[in-house]
Amino acid sequence: MADLWQNAMDHAVAAARRAGQVRVFIGEESVAAGEPCILTDDPTWIVDPIDGTTNFVHAGCRAVTWYSAVRSLLPQMEFGVVFSCLEDKMFTARRGSGAFCNGEPLQVSGQKDIQRSIIATEFGSNRDPEVVDKMFSSLRNVLCIPVHGIMRGAGTAAINMCLVASGCVEAYYEIGMHVWDLAASSLIVSEAGGVLMDVEGKDARASADGGDARRGAKSVRCACVFRRSGRSDVPTDRRSQQQNHR
Ligand SMILES: O=P([O-])([O-])O[C@@H]1[C@@H](O)[C@H](O)[C@@H](O)[C@H](O)[C@@H]1O
Ligand SMILES: [Mg+2]
Numbered sequence: 001m002a003d004l005w006q007n008a009m010d011h012a013v014a015a016a017r018r019a020g021q022v023r024v025f026i027g028e029e030s031v032a033a034g035e036p037c038i039l040t041d042d043p044t045w046i047v048d049p050i051d052g053t054t055n056f057v058h059a060g061c062r063a064v065t066w067y068s069a070v071r072s073l074l075p076q077m078e079f080g081v082v083f084s085c086l087e088d089k090m091f092t093a094r095r096g097s098g099a100f101c102n103g104e105p106l107q108v109s110g111q112k113d114i115q116r117s118i119i120a121t122e123f124g125s126n127r128d129p130e131v132v133d134k135m136f137s138s139l140r141n142v143l144c145i146p147v148h149g150i151m152r153g154a155g156t157a158a159i160n161m162c163l164v165a166s167g168c169v170e171a172y173y174e175i176g177m178h179v180w181d182l183a184a185s186s187l188i189v190s191e192a193g194g195v196l197m198d199v200e201g202k203d204a205r206a207s208a209d210g211g212d213a214r215r216g217a218k219s220v221r222c223a224c225v226f227r228r229s230g231r232s233d234v235p236t237d238r239r240s241q242q243q244n245h246r
Contacts, residue, residue, distance in 0.1 A: 008049030028180045037179070043078075046183040051082075052156030054125075080184030080191075082158045091162045091188050099165050099191035106192040109167040117170035118149025120160045124176060138175070161185035165192035175199075 009027050024044040031037040050056050082091040091106070093099040099106040111117050119142055123135055139151065152169065154160050158181065160172040165188045186196045197203060 080187035
């Protein structure tokens with residue numbers, strides 16, 4: 001698995017280098033291998049070449065995604081791309097130009113009543129009983145709102161967020177996601193009219209490392225909940241959006 005991931009990462013890095021300009025890469029396993037995870041003002045790729053590793057290992061499950069965010073200066077994301085290869089769906093977004101799935105514009109759900117909403121979440125990979133207890137108490141609180149739909153998770157944060165952007169589910173939350181899990185898809189959600197926020201309802205960002213002079217991108221220490229931002233400025237002129245995507 002690690003070789004496969006490294007090949008995928010090498011492939012993404014080579015493609016980015018061919019495109020020029022970008023010198024800095026942040027990837028899930030490169031950080032796990034000890035490389036720095038520092039967001040600076042340099043144009044940066046944040047890449048998770050296989051998001052949904054568990055799905056991938058259990059071959060045949062849905063929503064294994066190749067995922068790269070170009071020039072992702074959080075919060076100044078420029079581009080986001082999520083490819084769901086088993087569904088052959090390419091989700092894309094460019095800042096200020098809308099979000100698309102295979103060229104079709106995306107718009108978050110218009111549902112405003114949480115009791116008529118479907119909420120997605122994931123249970124991560126931490127099986128520490130204390131963490132699991134916390135996860136299930138959050139799940140209980142959400143279910144007992146009560147929400148309308150059952151909780152669904154695709155096994156990958158990127159696809160769950162694209163489901164929000166597509167209006168398939170109204171919100172997605174997860175505690176402890178990493179910057180590479182959400183960089184590109186947060187732009188796809190916001191360009192489709194949704195918002196990224198933390199458990200206090202504030203604008204969520206990759207949590208900076210206060211002690212580091214440069215912004216250190218640690219894992220996002222919060223749930224990322226998406227709901228309609230009430231934005232009216234989501235560009236609806238498809239032609240200009242598509243022009244911006246070329
Ligand atoms: O590891 P990976 O498949 O790239 O990323 C996955 C995330 O997308 C998901 O949100 C989380 O619940 C999983 O535990 C895993 O971290
Ligand atoms: Mg991931």
